[in-house]
Amino acid sequence: MNRNDNTANRLVITALFCGIIFVLNFTPIGYIQLPFIKATIIHIPVIIGALLLGPKIGAGLGFVFGLTSLYNNTFAPAILSFAFSPFIPLPGTGRGSPTALLIAFLPRILVGVVPYYFYRFMKRILKEKYNVLSLFLSGLIGSMTNTILVMHLIYFLFRDAYGKAMNIAANIVYHAVLTVILTSGLPEAILAAVLTAAVCRVLMKFAPGKV
Incomplete structure (x- = not known):
């Protein structure tokens, strides 16, 4: 396959x-x-x-993910949508915060970067024989990158607003953040790990270029 064909396929x-x-x-x-x-x-x-196309395209896909998050939280808002869209007012105020864009985009962009480098690192350690395990762990890390960064950015940027929205005291907001990571983030991560390993194992045989 020549370079032009490879670029077109990508x-x-x-x-x-x-x-x-x-x-x-x-x-x-x-x-x-x-x-x-x-x-x-x-x-x-x-x-x-x-994992298939590299961190640059991964970051681009993460940006698209961020766009969907911004859209979804703006036009179908939930109780915490103020943390993902500057168009949703913070609890008790009539205005949103532009820092919500940081939460909407930064973790999602890194989801397209961190798993790639983690996978390359794991391949050097575990070798090709344990490639499925490397893929599984990369999917797990990628998903947890999203959850951990999102929830901690919410904590650091919107702790008081989060407490008001959840009707909890500010001093227990971090406990609520950890609860979300464990109850929502962990199942998401396991599902991502399983699907990443299953899909990539097949598609890597046909994807243009090697990781």
């Missing part, structure tokens, strides 16, 4: 992953409304895309 696959992200955004399984926050599986195609 563009086609990138467009396919973008399409998957947008389709998931407009279906109930893309963002699953829990009592106080929206769980998601949209990070999974970002992780898989990063």
Whole structure:
């Protein structure tokens, strides 16, 4: 395969992953409304895309993920949507915060970067024989990157607003953050790990270029 064909294939696959992200955004399984926050599986195609196509395209897919988060939290807001969209007022105020864009985009962009480098690191340690395990752990790390960064940024940037929205005291907000990470983030991470290992194991045989 020549360089032009390889580039064309990468563009086609990138467009396919973008399409998957947008389709998931407009279906109930893309963002699953829990009592106080929206769980998601949209990070999974970002992780898989990063492992197949590299961190630059992975970061781009993460940016698209961030766009869907901004859109979803603006037009279908939940109780914590003020932390993801500057167009949603903070509790007790009439205005949103532009720092919400940091939460909407930064963790999602890193979801398309961190798993790639973690996978390369694991391949050097575990070798090709344990490639499935490397993929599994990369999916796990990619998902937890999203959850841990999102929840900690909410804590550091919107602790008081989070407490008001959840009707809890400010001194126990971090306990609530950890609860979300364990009860929502961990199941998301396990699902991402399983699907990443299963899908990448097959697609890496056909993807343009090697990780």
